[in-house]
Amino acid sequence: MRIDVVTIFPEYLEPLNVSLVGKARAAGRLDVRVHDLRGWAHDRHNTVDDTPYGGGPGMVMMTGPWGEALDQTLADGYEQGAHDPVLVVPTPSGRPFTQETAVELSRCPWLVFTPARYEGIDSRVTAEYATRMPVHEVSIGDYVLAGGEAAVLVVTEAVARLLPGVLGNAQSHADDSFAPGAMADLLEGPVYTKPPTWRGRGIPDVLLSGHHGKVARWRRDEALRRTVAHRPDLVERADPAAFDRKDREM
Numbered sequence: 251m252r253i254d255v256v257t258i259f260p261e262y263l264e265p266l267n268v269s270l271v272g273k274a275r276a277a278g279r280l281d282v283r284v285h286d287l288r289g290w291a292h293d294r295h296n297t298v299d300d301t302p303y304g305g306g307p308g309m310v311m312m313t314g315p316w317g318e319a320l321d322q323t324l325a326d327g328y329e330q331g332a333h334d335p336v337l338v339v340p341t342p343s344g345r346p347f348t349q350e351t352a353v354e355l356s357r358c359p360w361l362v363f364t365p366a367r368y369e370g371i372d373s374r375v376t377a378e379y380a381t382r383m384p385v386h387e388v389s390i391g392d393y394v395l396a397g398g399e400a401a402v403l404v405v406t407e408a409v410a411r412l413l414p415g416v417l418g419n420a421q422s423h424a425d426d427s428f429a430p431g432a433m434a435d436l437l438e439g440p441v442y443t444k445p446p447t448w449r450g451r452g453i454p455d456v457l458l459s460g461h462h463g464k465v466a467r468w469r470r471d472e473a474l475r476r477t478v479a480h481r482p483d484l485v486e487r488a489d490p491a492a493f494d495r496k497d498r499e500m
């Protein structure tokens with residue numbers, strides 16, 4: 251997978267050089283390129299924003315620099331062998347970014363992120379590029395950030411961990427909270443590791459029993475308990491038939 255990010259704060263994306271995403275880049279599983287939008291602002295102040303038509307607070311990011319930046323980024327990507335780009339626009343007014351979205355984006359060969367600052371990007375930019383590629387306007391939550399760069403970090407990590415070979419144990423994301431399947435839409439339950447006792451607190455006996463079926467059922471029940479407590483809305487969506495199938499497997 252190739253990822254291009256156009257931003258006025260390239261340094262904000264430094265975390266993409268470490269941990270899971272950094273290792274995936276070093277292993278050649280992920281090709282991430284970050285571009286400074288101000289490189290396409292031609293006045294002496296490198297201006298990228300202006301006052302909104304119709305009045306109102308704040309500033310809007312201008313079409314000029316974004317159009318030149320995206321044209322150049324796409325041209326370079328195609329020349330370097332990338333194909334089938336998808337534009338990903340982090341915005342509080344986007345569709346909720348979920349595990350399902352992460353799975354969908356992880357199947358794309360090329361993501362181009364356009365994190366905005368201020369009141370957002372002139373809407374003609376996404377309209378223009380929507381004529382050339384899929385555009386996903388995504389929100390990582392019902393709150394407003396100072397800019398979309400933090401959302402790019404979140405989306406990139408959620409997507410990168412689903413790429414083949416990135417997670418050591420392929421089963422890891424199959425058991426994730428929200429992973430599709432019989433535990434679909436349930437939160438992960440409690441987890442434990444050594445030592446067996448810590449400050450007088452032990453481990454649930456079932457986890458020491460060696461009985462895989464009982465462990466699986468206990469984990470399913472704990473996932474359900476946590477989901478009821480933290481996200482009752484997800485319980486209503488859970489597929490009871492999937493539980494029956496899972497019960498039969500245990």
Ligand SMILES: NC(=O)c1ccno1
Nearest residue numbers: 340341342389390395
């Ligand atoms: N909630 C969000 O995804 C967001 C992106 C930029 N500002 O807020």
